[in-house]
Amino acid sequence: MNAETTLIHRALRGYQRQVGDSMTYWRFAYNESEMDDVYDEAAGTGRAYYGPWQIPVIHVNHGEAGDTNPRDSGLYVRDTLFIIAEFNQISRAGLTDADIKHATYQRDRVAYNNSLFAVTHMDIQGQIRRRDIIVSLTCEQLRDDELVDDPQFEAYVTTDYTRLQQGFSPRRDGE
DSSP states (O other): OHHHHHHHHHHHHHHHHHHHEEEEEEEOTTTTTBBBBTTTTTTTTTOOEEEEEEEEEEEEEOOOOOOEEEETTTTOOOOOEEEEHHHHHTTTOOOHHHHTTTTTHHHHEEEETTTTEEEEEEEEEEEEEEEEEEEEEEEOOGGGGTTOOOGGGGGGOSHHHHHHHHTTTOOOTOO
């Protein structure tokens, strides 16, 4: 079993080096964060995160939403992210099998393609004798209004609120 899993991990890392990608990962620091009891929003010292870690991944599917501006109804569309990674690589950020089973990853953050995402779901996709080999992450893009209390993610805010206060329209990256 050890020899088989070692060979599988070696082959996955080789594949990842040839055609894979990478993501930046932050773990939510539960003990260092201060959250509102009712609204589950940052309060006092706010949210804290461990990281960032640059993690190699096997495959990333970035579903880009066409029009992410809020609609008249107040709803907006978000980009989605689906990541396939080797479990050993993910565990370097401190994730364990227990974190996946108990969903403690749900406040973690992932950066990819200059956008910030919240991890919404994680699954073990492959095992050998209960040893995790492949893991998948499903993520949803965080919008600017969701990053107000997270100064460590200021680089991912796309709206220039200073210009909005002066009467200008939102500035998007690349314009």
